[in-house]
Amino acid sequence: MDKLNLYIFTEDVTPIITFTIDNNSFVFLAKFASIFDIDLRTNHEIVPIIINDIRKKELLKMLQEASNYYGKRILKIYSLLSDIEDDKKFSFAVTSDEFEEELIDNIQIQLKFMNMDLEGIELIDAIENYIKLKDEIDTKFLSKYNMIHYDGSKTVKIGEQDKKKRVCRFCGKSIVKGKSFNSIAHVIPESLGNKKIFCHDECDQCNGGLIKTLEDSLGSYLEVFKTTWHVKGKRGVPKIKSKDGNLEIISLKNNPLLENNEEIKNILSQIRSRPEVLILQRNSDGSKIDPFNIKYQSTNKINPQDIYRAFCKMAIEIVPAELLNKLEFTNRFIHKDVKLTKLPKIAMTIHPELFLKHPEISLYYLKQNDENLPKIVIEIEIWTYAFVCIVPTSENEITDYLSEEKYKKYFDTFYFYKGHKWNFEDFSLDELRDFNMNIHFNQEDTSLENEKHTPS
Structure with missing residues (x-):
């Protein structure tokens, strides 16, 4: 010894x-x-x-x-x-x-x-x-799929270490062809809490142009939750702004004013998952609206299909380099060179009992072709929320999983998702729209329902 x-x-x-x-x-x-x-x-x-x-x-x-x-x-x-x-x-x-x-x-x-x-x-x-x-999972599921998982707890830099040898995964160009690789490209946006998972093979031009546009819609979509969970991005914790201006944001972190506030104590006692802030909605006369049903009207517009593209962009950043040629269609979809009117739904759930300090990402890709399963699936977990979506590798694959029967068969294969309440949301709309969301809290659980991307 x-x-x-x-x-x-x-x-x-x-x-x-x-x-x-x-x-x-x-x-x-x-x-x-x-x-x-x-x-x-x-x-x-x-x-x-x-x-x-x-x-x-x-x-x-x-x-x-x-x-x-x-x-x-x-x-x-x-x-x-x-x-x-x-x-x-x-x-x-x-x-x-x-x-x-x-x-x-x-x-x-x-x-x-x-x-x-x-x-x-x-x-x-x-x-x-x-x-x-x-x-x-180890014995059954992983006989069909390979899995890549990054939990955000330690630094990961994907891709070519040598700048001179880097080729952008999105435009296919290198320094020799006029591209630069000086910026730090975050796989999951830094604004969503990612400080550890990076991709070297993403040029500054794509990172600051195309990808920023996609991430803007995703950031606006999740903005209300960033504030609720007090998540710091590049510019700190964002302030929620609602179009009708009647949301009151109350910080619950080290706030001595709450000690004698019975109204807030009563509300918090009925919410299973305690957030960092409490959102209250009031009428114009100051009276409180139902605290468990918040109608949020964002001041930002979102493009729902850009949110889907943002998830696919993350897949391209972490997929093994030897599989990039299988994602040519996906890349064209991200660049909006392919016009799609309908997309498979994105599965979404909330784990009210579990708050992730670091966002996590998993990529599943088939070991061998199977007509009954999508070739690549991505899962992103942020704070208490999880998103699972099919990464489209061809137009035929998209058409296949518009079928409810085939979609259900695929999702049931990921049987470790059972036991959670999943919502299946349609992100097919490909235009900027006003973004309204109904956030519902109840005494038994904390859940999100009726998320809508509705025009004013």
């Missing part, structure tokens, strides 16, 4: 920091554990630990002192733990052994559900069902 491994388990990642065994290491690790009220001499179990501001401050002070001996690498412990929200759980272990991947996965799964405030039988059932479903 000539080294000790410090494993830090979070629900997203588990870095390992290795120490040479000496007296300094024993003292450091004992101090680290003591911050979380753990004595390494007597406690050898991996237990969930709650992080808070007081412990973060103690930890930073200790790590700054230790960096004189261990170097700056030790500060990555603070970087990791400071990102964990207050009152959320993590775990750690000090051992001379190397843990197997399966054990690490199981600990991360437990933390994920503990951080949903599940406990007892409910926690055990949730973990068992999750592991069972994961095993089924």
Whole structure:
């Protein structure tokens, strides 16, 4: 035994920091554990630990002192733990052994559900069902589809590292042909919280022109939710503006004025998923309209088909380079060189009990052709929302999945989506329209219904 491994388990990642065994290491690790009220001499179990501001401050002070001996690498412990929200759980272990991947996965799964405030039988059932479903996906679903997944917790840069060798995935041109690659191209827009998933193979001209247009519609579509969940984009958290001007936005984060506000306390007690802000709608005389049914009229216009194109654009950015030739039709669709009057519906759902700090993206592509399944499907999870759509690789494929029967058969193949309430929305309209949305909250759940892209 000539080294000790410090494993830090979070629900997203588990870095390992290795120490040479000496007296300094024993003292450091004992101090680290003591911050979380753990004595390494007597406690050898991996237990969930709650992080808070007081412990973060103690930890930073200790790590700054230790960096004189261990170097700056030790500060990555603070970087990791400071990102964990207050009152959320993590775990750690000090051992001379190397843990197997399966054990690490199981600990991360437990933390994920503990951080949903599940406990007892409910926690055990949730973990068992999750592991069972994961095993089924591994043995059944993945026999048909390859899967690429990025959870947004660590930096990923897709494509060619060398700028001089890059070829844009959208226009097919390189630096030699007058293109530049100086901007950072975000796969999921930065305005939606993505700080980690990038694509090198996207030229500045496409990134600032075509792609910005698509992302503008997607951003406007999700703007009300960015504010609700207090998500910071390039310019901070956006303010909601409604065309009729009668929305009142009340911040729920560290707001002392709420302590004695019985009206708001009563509303919040009936909403299962607590947002960062509360949206109230009032009549012109100041009287409150039903707080669980908000009629939002955006001041921005959206093009529904551009939202579909934005999802397809993300697919092109993360698909393996050797499959790009199969997405030529998709690329033409994104560039609006193909005019489509009807598109397969986009499946949408809300997980009110789960808020994702980082947006996640998954791409599924067939291992071999199957007439009953779409070749490529993309899933994007943002905050508490999930979107699943078929990436069209030909006009025939689009026509096939306009059939309700065939669409249902495809969606049922993704059986791990079962158990959620899905809405299937039509984004076929290809023109700028006023955007109105009905947001419905009720006492049992938090859900979105009757999203409409309606003209004024």
